[in-house]
Amino acid sequence: MSLSDLPLMTYLANAVDILLVWYVIYKIIMIVRGTKAVQLLKGIFVILIVRLISEFFHFQTLFWITDQILIWGFLAIIIIFQPELRRALEQLGRGKFFSRSGLREEELQEELVESIIKAVDYMAKRRIGALISIERETGMGDYIETGIDLDSKVSSELLINIFIPNTPLHDGAVIIQKDRVAAAACYLPLSESPFISKELGTRHRAAIGISEVTDSLTVVVSEETGSISLTKNGNLHRDLSKDTFREMLSNELIVSPTVKQASSARWNWRGKRHG
Structure with missing residues (x-):
């Protein structure tokens, strides 16, 4: 393989990486669609917006509160999204996560x-x-x-x-x-x-x-x-x-x-x- 082929391989690897990430995001959306997780995701989005606003206007207390929420939010997400996470892991274990949903x-x-x-x-x-x-x-x-x-x-x-x-x-x-x-x-x-x-x-x-x-x-x-x-x-x-x-x-x-x-x-x- 020549050095001139390296950029092409890099671009292909990046393209595949992006497609895989989007596919995983798509499957996650399909799993949580129609559940309470949708509303909770909206809540997280609101918190992110508040954090950006507080950082821009230098609201120290509000920024600290939202920062703590995001730091500990990972643990909270595991607890709150437990049914959806379990469903996703079950589908992954059955080999359905990357399967063709329209097959049957x-x-x-x-x-x-x-x-x-x-x-x-x-x-x-x-x-x-x-x-x-x-x-x-x-x-x-x-x-x-x-x-x-x-x-x-x-x-x-x-x-x-x-x-x-x-x-x-x-x-x-x-x-x-x-x-x-x-x-x-x-x-x-x-x-x-x-x-x-x-x-x-x-x-x-x-x-x-x-x-x-x-x-x-x-x-x-x-x-x-x-x-x-x-x-x-x-x-x-x-x-x-x-x-x-x-x-x-x-x-x-x-x-x-x-x-x-x-x-x-x-x-x-x-x-x-x-x-």
Whole structure:
């Protein structure tokens, strides 16, 4: 290797180094997304800004306080972020940290859709009320914390058993993250829109409410009529047939991002606004 090749190798090494750092940061963001860690990171960012301001204006006491917070902050982060750190280490131990996240994504999405359709069809025929919210880009960590943690693989049998009347978890909503039932008996915000039909109950109001503040997809099975409804972006699609429900759910959860954008556009004019 000639001396002229050394700068090129240095540049390549630096480029690889930067890409690896950005990839690790990206994976960390994906792990903490939708959890309390996001708010805590914002708090740390505020502390850094305060420290810079106090240093610039020579606020000695404030600078000393923020400096102490940052010095001891590492230990505090380990304690506060313990669940997220544990999750990251578990993924690293299973070899998933640097794995291709989209390798089995479509297969998992298809399994998720089939499980939900099977469960919803069963409950609709027997008029078992249900409320299932599927997390997408917007984290639903705050709503998950209002319920009972499950962290179980999604299956039609599990969903049906959760919503069987008079069981401990049948009240409230089930929240699904990827292919996992994150929690059951969760409280969702009720929509305050005056345009909601009076014949709609609490489940439909909660489904519309959560779709107004997140990009989640929420399924409702009416306890009174057994009808199936779907909400997204504040729009309520009511009285869906099994085939229509399958088509809409598949379009939203399985298809490519380009088709999803087209599907979202169809929601805007096909959806019945608040029933």
